[in-house]
Every structure is written in C-alpha cells, then in structure tokens.
Amino acid sequence: MPQVAVQDLSKTYRVAERRRGLMGAARGLLSRTHRHIEALKGVSFSLDRGELVGMIGPNGAGKSTLIKILCGILEPSSGHCEIDGCVPWNERIRHVARIGVVFGQRTQLWWDLPVIDSFELLRDIYRVPEMRFRPAAEALISLLRIEPLLHQPVRQLSLGQRMRCDIAAAMLHSPSILFLDEPTIGLDANSKLALRDFIKSLNRDKGVTVILATHDMQDIEALAERVLIMGHGRILRDGPIAAMRAETSGERRLVVDFSKDIGEIALEGATILSRTGRRIEFAFDPRVTAAHTLISRLTADHGIEDLSIGEPTIEELIATFYTSHGAVEA
DSSP states (O other), X not given: OOSEEEEEEEEEEEEEEOOSHHHHHHHHHHXXXXXXXXXXXXXXXXXXXXXXXXXXXXXXXXXXXXXXXXXXXXXXXXXXXXXXXBOTTTSHHHHHTTEEEEETTOOSSOTTSBHHHHHHHHHHHHTOOHHHHHXXXXXXXXXXXXXXXXXXXXXXXXXXHHHHHHHHHHHTTOOSEEEEESTTTTOOHHHHHHHHHHHHHHHHHHOOEEEXXXXXXXXXXXXXXEEEEEETTEEEEEEEHHXXXXXXXXXXXXXXXESSOOOSOOOTTEEEEXXXXXXXXXXXXXXXXXXXXXXXXXXXXXXXXXXXXXXXXXXXXXXXXXXXXXXXXX
C-alpha cells in the first residue's frame, strides 16, 4: 500500500477583480466581479515509503498548491488524498504530527529567540518525550553542523544558516515524510551541498520519504531519481530523469578547445551552439553522425588542445520539455 495516494485532486481559487481608476474602485464597492483560477486539474500519483521524489514546473504550475494540500494547509475543490491513512485536511492534528515541512521563503522558528529555544518550543508543541527528543536533536545538530548557531537569535542568522536550522526543526519530531518547497533558494554553493548531503542521508539511512519541489535543476539531478513535472495544474510527466532524457532528446554535445583561433568553421553533421575564444560547443545526433567521425573530421584539419563529449544540461532538457508541452515559464 502506498504511503501517499493522490487521486484526481483539483483546486480552484475564486479571485476578486479590481476595476481600473477611481470610478472603477467605487463601483467595485457596490458590485464585485470575480474570476476563477484552476491551480490544480485532476492530479493523480502515488508514492511508496522511502521514495525521494522531485517536483518541478514553471511558476504557476501548481507545485506549491499541491504541497499545501498534501500538508493539510489547503482543502482541494475535489478529489481525494491519503497519507499514511490520513486525509490531510480532515485530520490535521494527527497528520501534522507525522510530517515535516520546510518552505524556503518562510521560517517556523521564532525570529527573536535563540535557535535552541525554538527547538524546545517545538518539542512542547509536538509533545515529544524528552528521552526521544534529546538524542534526535543532538543527531540533527551534528549532521547539519549548527551547534555554533544554537544560542543566536534567528534574526541574526544568514539565509543558509537559517535553512539548516529550519530543516532540523522540521525533523525534531522524527516525521516519516518530509515536504521541501524551494529549500535551497538563495543559498550559496557550500550551503546547498550541505543540505543535499543531509537530505540524501535522511532518505537513505532513515528511510524518510521526501517530496522536493524546486526550480533548481541541480538539486533535482543530485537528489531525485523520480521526477513529477507539472504544468498548467497537471502532471505532464512522472518518471526517471534518465528515461525522459532518452525520450526527449538523443542530442549530444562536443566541446572543443582549438590550439589557435580558426575563424569560421563548418562541421558536417553538427551545429555550433556557442563560441568563446578558441572554445566551440557543437551539438550533434549520434544516431546520425558518430562522435568519432566528427572528431576525425576536426583533427584532420585543425590542431586541438582538448575536447569532451557530454549530454545537454538538465536545464536544457527541462526547457525543451516545457516548450514541447506548451508550459513555458512566463
């Protein structure tokens, strides 16, 4: 039985429209017009216990709305969802005791209190016994390297420091499932790497189910084997990135550093994507022209210092997918 079962979830918002100008505002006081926005349209999927799933999509695709429904913050307009046997919006107290949530642009810590005081308050809120709380807190503090931060007020922390403390706070009650909405937004490279390592460890060693919604494709590539791609309130694709890469594009990249400036060049079987100094990046389809054939053509006419063959970046892959499905980010 899946840990998360979602069936035909839909969510429609009713939004008041403001008329332009002073007269329009005055009329709006007497008679308001509304429009309806469909944030989710029949979303269905399931997750087994211990999965780490990425959720991506352009702005307005419905990712945050879906996360909020799964957390019990919002109630859908229609459809059904069960997480560990709970309907999130009907059994909120029971449900939130078993989940952890981190929103990248919000904090669950008290702004003016030292971090450790926030942890103690959360212990009381979740009613975690002291004997269970203490070892869990010590393990999280060690793994996330936040011991030097415990006695600082939250408002004095950098964004990366606060995010590490927020993730620790979300895990203090040992939830079985963790929802992360843009957890690495605005973080520097070191902070991102530290968070990724912790999320991997949490999923691999503790068996915590993780749902990660993000715009950072490097997070997705580093963490998630399975990816839900959303657009216009629907799931456009559910599956491994590797399979999508194989289906979306057979294209490869050939990056060549020439020994000298070669001026204009035309390479049969490849197109030039970019050029920086003596470095040129070519795109080619290995099903049409083999890499060794291109390399032979180049080395026959030009001196080469270095070359490498690779695949399109995850960003290029997803951008191509969005375009082909009419879900290009506004």
